[in-house]
């Protein structure tokens with residue numbers, strides 16, 4: 001199996017996830033909740049640093065290394081080799097933890113995974129949605145919001161969106177990529193967000209739409225997390241940039257809880273810029 005190589009922006013994401021897990025587990029264990037970590041695009045657990053070639057612990061291992069354990073950890077990856085590697089790694093290194101590694105499309109697997117977890121039974125979830133690109137379905141996000149028990153960190157892959165669906169020349173985007181974008185966004189309203197009528201356009205213009213900046217797209221997604229998925233708190237996301245300064249992802253946090261929101265905002269603030 002080949003491990004994924006990751007850039008500096010992914011290292012920052014991993015640090016943020018680990019930093020959020022520490023106060024989360026401390027607070028939840030003090031309140032006698034049952035609390036679960038769900039990593040829906042978990043990867044193999046190990047990556048290779050693009051710049052140095054070193055091994056880097058991925059999100060599952062970062063969260064597993066926390067001092068206070070979650071009641072259970074669920075890891076889901078589509079890639080069978082990665083899921084097998086992670087399962088074996090967990091058996092060897094974290095045999096004292098309750099862990100389930102599932103192979104499959106997380107947009108499907110998640111439904112069964114969380115169906116029995118409820119607010120009334122004092123169950124809570126910290127979930128990471130970390131796709132490479134447009135592999136996440138909006139339904140998955142909405143299920144999380146409507147559950148009312150989920151704190152979410154979501155990687156919003158703006159660079160992949162710009163590469164595949166939000167082109168300057170909208171007319172040239174394939175029908176299949178538009179469909180993938182709609183699946184991620186949940187409906188076709190992304191079109192109204194990503195494009196405005198061009199002020200210079202006229203009847204004979206081939207390209208009458210003007211692409212809007214990344215910030216406008218991220219801001220509209222933030223509003224959807226609140227108004228459609230039903231998360232009460234969604235602070236401004238942080239842009240994670242590559243070495244040329246281009247935004248690769250926006251990292252979102254979403255929750256129903258004001259304390260969780262304060263903690264996440266505090267962590268995000270440290271990384272802005």
Ligand SMILES: C[S@@+](CC[C@H](N)C(=O)[O-])C[C@H]1O[C@@H](n2cnc3c(N)ncnc32)[C@H](O)[C@@H]1O
Nearest residue numbers: 041042043058059077078079105106130132135
């Ligand atoms: C960005 S990587 C995850 C990295 C990991 N969260 C970390 O930070 O260490 C994305 C992973 O999603 C997996 N993947 C892609 N499509 C998927 C799907 N529909 N369901 C579950 N996993 C998927 C890929 O195999 C890959 O391992």
